Amino acid sequence: MKVYKGSFGKVVSTMGYNVFSDHLEKVPLDKKHVVLNTISPNSYGIAKNDGKFKNALKDSDILVLDGVYFGLGYFLSTGKAIKKNQGPEVFDFFINKANDLALKVYFLGSSQETLEKIKVKVKLKYPKVKVSSFSPPFRQKFSEEETNEMINKINKFKPDILFVGMTCPKQEKWIFLNKEKIDANLICNIGAVFDWVAGNQKTIHPIWWKLRLAWLKRTIDRPEILKRYPNIFLYFKDMLLFIFKLKKSF
Numbered sequence: 001m002k003v004y005k006g007s008f009g010k011v012v013s014t015m016g017y018n019v020f021s022d023h024l025e026k027v028p029l030d031k032k033h034v035v036l037n038t039i040s041p042n043s044y045g046i047a048k049n050d051g052k053f054k055n056a057l058k059d060s061d062i063l064v065l066d067g068v069y070f071g072l073g074y075f076l077s078t079g080k081a082i083k084k085n086q087g088p089e090v091f092d093f094f095i096n097k098a099n100d101l102a103l104k105v106y107f108l109g110s111s112q113e114t115l116e117k118i119k120v121k122v123k124l125k126y127p128k129v130k131v132s133s134f135s136p137p138f139r140q141k142f143s144e145e146e147t148n149e150m151i152n153k154i155n156k157f158k159p160d161i162l163f164v165g166m167t168c169p170k171q172e173k174w175i176f177l178n179k180e181k182i183d184a185n186l187i188c189n190i191g192a193v194f195d196w197v198a199g200n201q202k203t204i205h206p207i208w209w210k211l212r213l214a215w216l217k218r219t220i221d222r223p224e225i226l227k228r229y230p231n232i233f234l235y236f237k238d239m240l241l242f243i244f245k246l247k248k249s250f
Contacts, residue, residue: 038066045231053169056176099126109165117198165194
């Protein structure tokens, strides 16, 4: 376990990943191809069986803690917490920043209906933001033609911030493969946040976050999340090995 100063702020090395543990204010908006990903017990479990996804997470310029549980092993071992920067917090911070600076923001992913809802809300609440979007086909793997179309549409707009919501792990792997071709500065893979912004899903009441039970509320609202539990089990198994120093390599 290490704590050190990364390219954009304090970073904590835990369970094989370098996790950003600082204020989002330190993330630059004037540098090209800066990729921000999130990590959670679910994504850790997926990465155990998906080497390409694991590489994408490890290659992140900024890997933020999505919820508190991925940082639990570090906390139990050191008594110190990793700063939480969840997907909705990432979106709120940077969309407000974009409004303050009159930046261009692009939304890639989700359905056309959801994107239209997002654009309406952004234009009403953040009037200085220039916004555009594209809804790619719903499939696990894009053809070369589809990938080029997505990149061309983004590059024509030249966003300062690109929000990607194509579900985990597809979005992280696609950005990992194509980031150098994309004419954007900050690239944020934030998945399910698109539905929250659009109003397709109700925002979780702050009391659930305060009680550290947002995961339970989310599962009640979306029972399909139960399918993630085998991946989450892999995390907690490794976390126990990590705490008792029974496993050195992750």
